[in-house]
Amino acid sequence: MSTAMNFGSKSFKPRPPDKGSFPLDHFGECKTFKETFMRCLRENSFDNSKCRLQSKDYLECRMDHQLMAREPLQKLGFKDLMDPPPSQEESTP
Amino acid sequence: MLPLLLRPPFSPPLTGCIRALHCSSQWIIHSRAEHFLRRQLTSRLPMRRHSRKSRSQEEEWRTRNKTVLTYIAAAGVGMIGLSYAAVPLYRLYCQATGLGGTAVAGHDTDQVETMKPVKERVIKVTFNADTHASIQWNFRPQQTEIYVVPGETALAFYRAKNPTDKPIIGISTYNVVPFDAGQYFNKIQCFCFEEQRLNPHEEVDMPVFFYIDPEFDDDPRMARVDTITLSYTFFEAKEGQQLPLPGYSYN
Numbered sequence: 446m447s448t449a450m451n452f453g454s455k456s457f458k459p460r461p462p463d464k465g466s467f468p469l470d471h472f473g474e475c476k477t478f479k480e481t482f483m484r485c486l487r488e489n490s491f492d493n494s495k496c497r498l499q500s501k502d503y504l505e506c507r508m509d510h511q512l513m514a515r516e517p518l519q520k521l522g523f524k525d526l527m528d529p530p531p532s533q534e535e536s537t538p
Numbered sequence: 539m540l541p542l543l544l545r546p547p548f549s550p551p552l553t554g555c556i557r558a559l560h561c562s563s564q565w566i567i568h569s570r571a572e573h574f575l576r577r578q579l580t581s582r583l584p585m586r587r588h589s590r591k592s593r594s595q596e597e598e599w600r601t602r603n604k605t606v607l608t609y610i611a612a613a614g615v616g617m618i619g620l621s622y623a624a625v626p627l628y629r630l631y632c633q634a635t636g637l638g639g640t641a642v643a644g645h646d647t648d649q650v651e652t653m654k655p656v657k658e659r660v661i662k663v664t665f666n667a668d669t670h671a672s673i674q675w676n677f678r679p680q681q682t683e684i685y686v687v688p689g690e691t692a693l694a695f696y697r698a699k700n701p702t703d704k705p706i707i708g709i710s711t712y713n714v715v716p717f718d719a720g721q722y723f724n725k726i727q728c729f730c731f732e733e734q735r736l737n738p739h740e741e742v743d744m745p746v747f748f749y750i751d752p753e754f755d756d757d758p759r760m761a762r763v764d765t766i767t768l769s770y771t772f773f774e775a776k777e778g779q780q781l782p783l784p785g786y787s788y789n
Contacts (some may be wrong), residue, residue, distance in 0.1 A: 451545035461728040462725040463650075466732040469742050472628060479695060479743050485713045492685045494655075504747070513727070521726065522650045522691035522749060 475506040501526055506536050578600040648722055649751075651727065655689035656755045666769035667696055674702050675736065680743070689752035691726065696744040696770060700736035707735045709775040715767045722751040723766060733775045 478510070482499040489495040502521045506511060508512035663686055665679035679697040700706050710730045714720035729744040736742065746768070754760050 457713055457715075459712055459730075460725075461731055464727045466559070466734075467727050467729050467745055469729070469734055469736075469745075471737070471742060471745070473743075475600065476743065479745075483691065483695065486681060486684065488684075491681060491683055494685075494687060494690060496655075497690070500691075503693065503745070519651050521747070524651065526562045538655050 462497040464516075465513065470510075470512055471506075474510045475503055475512065478506045489531070497523065497526060542544050554640070571688055573729050581777055585612055611723055637676060641787055650691065650749065653689045653749075653752050655687050656752050657687055659755045660685050661750060663692070663694070664765060664767045665696070668769065668771040670771065670773040673706065673708055673752065673772055675706060675764075677698055677770075677772050686724070686750060688750040688754045691747065691749040694746045694748070694755045694768075696745055696746070697731075697741065698734075698736060698737060698772070699741040703738045705737050707733050707775045710770050710771040710772045713769045713771070716763060719754070719763055722754040722757070722760070723768070724749055726750060730770065 453535070462466060468497075482496055482503050482508040486493075490491045493500075501518060501521075504521060505518075508515045540735075662683050664683045665681065667677045667679050669675055669677045676697075677701040678697055681695050684692060684694055686692045698708070709732065712728070712730050714723045726747045726749065728746040728748070735746075748768075750766070
């Protein structure tokens with residue numbers, strides 16, 4: 446990774462994730478959502494823009510099963526997928 | 539006897555001349571002596587003035603030397619202080635300009651809410667999964683690539699399976715190639731840097747939720763970058779071991 450001893454060359458500095466780590470889904474509670482998402486990806490030649498609804502569903506599943514801290518979806522970048530009016534916000538943790 | 543003998547041949551005017559000459563010579567000698575004495579006196583006076591001048595000049599030089607020395611000493615102390623201050627100043631400069639691949643200070647989580655996707659710039663993100671030789675997990679990505687645009691959040695999955703009969707705790711780190719693009723690659727949530735425990739014969743899906751900073755499109759150095767590779771590596775974690783989080787300094 447960045448083990449080369451050459452000073453002056455740029456090295457990669459990993460950064461911790463913004464919201465921390467996902468707890469592991471040991472019981473496969475959101476496996477169906479994941480499968481839907483993967484199927485959508487495969488059908489759309491792995492274009493992420495077309496499968497954003499499915500990724501939103503997967504994250505909502507995670508939040509429902511306590512596998513992710515509950516956050517308003519706008520904060521996760523799904524503002525354009527929210528139903529109008531955008532003033533409707535879910536409760537923050 | 540001689541002058542008596544010499545006298546009769548000399549006439550009286552001659553004697554007078556001789557006397558006059560004698561007198562004048564005596565007078566000349568006297569005046570010369572006086573003059574010499576005067577010169578001696580006068581020559582001593584300018585010497586006194588000269589020594590006074592040299593003393594004041596010396597004092598002047600001394601004060602001038604003192605001020606110059608104080609200036610030099612102040613400059614030396616200033617240089618030492620500057621070298622100490624350079625460390626935090628350079629860190630601030632690096633954060634502000636993002637040179638050397640350091641994290642840009644302006645990156646904050648509120649950006650996710652307000653950023654606009656740059657639809658014209660499609661970037662292919664390829665995924666790579668590695669394991670350290672000692673960990674016996676089967677770790678692989680569930681998609682080889684995904685096409686994203688900067689400013690849009692994306693989800694990707696990895697899968698890990700523990701084929702052994704003992705629970706294994708793994709901990710992972712990641713890498714983004716090219717390095718320069720790494721500063722624009724922001725992970726909202728993933729599974730890295732924390733211990734993940736897999737029970738025997740368990741298989742889990744590990745998601746990575748990330749986005750590429752919309753400023754990626756504005757950076758001239760990234761103009762030719764079309765592919766970013768995200769690579770995760772899993773290591774085996776020992777019980778109770780705490781890996782330091784990168785980017786944070788521990789005392």
